[in-house]
Amino acid sequence: MMRILLVEDHEEIWDFLSRRLKRRGYDVVLATDGQSGVDKAVSDKPDVILLDMNLPIMDGWTAAGTIKSNATTKHIPIIALTAHAMSGDREKAIAAGCDDYHPKPIDFTKLIEQIEALGKSA
Secondary structure (H helix, E strand, C coil): CCEEEEECCCHHHHHHHHHHHHHCCCEEEEECCHHHHHHHHHHHCCCEEEEECCCCCCCHHHHHHHHHHCCCCCCCCEEEEECCCCCCHHHHHHHHCCCEEEECCCCHHHHHHHHHHHHHHC
């Protein structure tokens, strides 16, 4: 079973996503701020991380860089989730250490395709 770390601070979004992902057979671990996301990446060793970029305590940009600079977590694929779908955001997310990018609102079918593609390559 693929383990997904969902780092999201908006309850409606994490509730919706975690329920749908669990129905698809994924093991979902939740973190509601960037620092706990980094901590859970180390402790739970997920197969894929879904990382909101606008988070309290530590933003997603910093969290992505922290995860990728740690020898025990640098191999974990990260998909950036952001409502700020503007030109250059994908490139900014990749530069921050993310492996892929998904704009909000979430297109669940497309997100599953991204998770599966990254999960297989990890």
